[in-house]
Amino acid sequence: MAPAGGAWPPIAAALLAFALIALATRLAPRPMLIADRFWPGTGWLEAGLIAVYAGFVMRAMRTPEGARKTRPRIWRLFTVVFFGQLLLGLLGFERFLMSGQLHLPVPALIVAGPIYRGGGYFMVALFLSTIVLVGPAWCSHLCYIGAWDDTASRARKTPQPLPKWRPKARLAILIAVVAAALALRVGGASPATAAWVGAGFGLIGVGIMLTASRRTGAMAHCTTWCPVGLAANILGKLNPFRLRIGEGCTECRVCTRACRYEALTLDDIRRRMPGLSCTLCGDCLASCRHRQLHYRFPGLSPDAARTLFLVLVVGLHAAFLALARI
Numbered sequence: 001m002a003p004a005g006g007a008w009p010p011i012a013a014a015l016l017a018f019a020l021i022a023l024a025t026r027l028a029p030r031p032m033l034i035a036d037r038f039w040p041g042t043g044w045l046e047a048g049l050i051a052v053y054a055g056f057v058m059r060a061m062r063t064p065e066g067a068r069k070t071r072p073r074i075w076r077l078f079t080v081v082f083f084g085q086l087l088l089g090l091l092g093f094e095r096f097l098m099s100g101q102l103h104l105p106v107p108a109l110i111v112a113g114p115i116y117r118g119g120g121y122f123m124v125a126l127f128l129s130t131i132v133l134v135g136p137a138w139c140s141h142l143c144y145i146g147a148w149d150d151t152a153s154r155a156r157k158t159p160q161p162l163p164k165w166r167p168k169a170r171l172a173i174l175i176a177v178v179a180a181a182l183a184l185r186v187g188g189a190s191p192a193t194a195a196w197v198g199a200g201f202g203l204i205g206v207g208i209m210l211t212a213s214r215r216t217g218a219m220a221h222c223t224t225w226c227p228v229g230l231a232a233n234i235l236g237k238l239n240p241f242r243l244r245i246g247e248g249c250t251e252c253r254v255c256t257r258a259c260r261y262e263a264l265t266l267d268d269i270r271r272r273m274p275g276l277s278c279t280l281c282g283d284c285l286a287s288c289r290h291r292q293l294h295y296r297f298p299g300l301s302p303d304a305a306r307t308l309f310l311v312l313v314v315g316l317h318a319a320f321l322a323l324a325r326i
């Protein structure tokens with residue numbers, strides 16, 4: 001698949017990253033950029049550098065092969081910066097923390113936290129705004145924990161099938177997380193108790209990465225354990241971006257071995273669309289010799305749809321890199 005759009009996609013990704021950072025710094029009650037925190041007034045320089053970075057990332061991801069190599073690297077970079085800042089904050093360098101008020105970095109708490117607290121919707125709003133822009137791509141480009149599962153799964157080159165009960169289990173886990181948050185609230189559990197429950201859930205998730213994801217090569221944590229994964233998959237259907245399989249597909253199943261989200265079973269391929277767990281990661285595109293896997297967006301060619309998706313997701317990634325911290 002040839003890259004589309006000439007020179008404009010890197011420029012568009014850079015402008016989007018800059019605009020998102022400018023918007024966040026204008027709306028936030030405290031300096032959001034590290035440069036502004038250490039040297040007030042220099043945040044624009046950091047925003048400019050991040051915008052240039054977004055342009056280079058977009059360029060690197062223009063071809064499906066380039067995206068397949070670049071996506072895990074930039075995702076890992078984000079999580080290293082995110083948790084590196086948390087570590088520095090815990091060591092006493094408070095300017096690396098968002099506000100000084102610590103939160104558990106467990107994605108399940110995006111769902112469970114507001115139910116338990118009856119408020120605190122910032123992360124829900126942030127998550128939903130990414131759904132509006134890029135559908136379920138939170139789970140392949142933006143989540144601070146998803147990159148851990150991606151790294152763990154890459155211990156095995158080719159993903160193996162997960163158990164058949166996986167879809168039912170992830171629905172049961174989502175329901176259980178909502179019920180547990182409600183029970184903690186109704187039962188009057190203290191914030192410390194709720195934090196221990198949340199931390200325990202997160203630690204089990206890490207255990208799943210280190211065992212099931214490493215052993216199978218599939219993202220067992222993100223496609224089974226994490227309730228935000230299922231929420232992103234379901235709510236992501238409200239967004240018009242889709243992945244589709246062309247009628248020229250030979251059903252060779254080479255793409256099945258490229259998908260770590262278990263979204264390309266033989267049934268999915270026969271239906272000519274990926275399963276619910278697809279996160280629009282794009283890894284499968286480079287695997288198909290017949291070029292039968294495409295992004296879709298109403299009114300756009302497959303190539304333009306992919307370019308638009310990448311501009312949006314790269315702009316978001318770069319803004320997250322500059323702004324996201326605990």
Ligand code: SF4
Pocket residue numbers: 245248249250251252253254255256269287288289290291292293
């Ligand atoms: S690799 Fe291409 S041709 Fe083979 S099953 Fe997947 S989409 Fe079809």
Ligand code: SF4
Pocket residue numbers: 243258259260261262263264274277278279280281282283284285
């Ligand atoms: S079907 Fe393709 S785009 Fe969707 S999760 Fe699997 S590899 Fe990624």
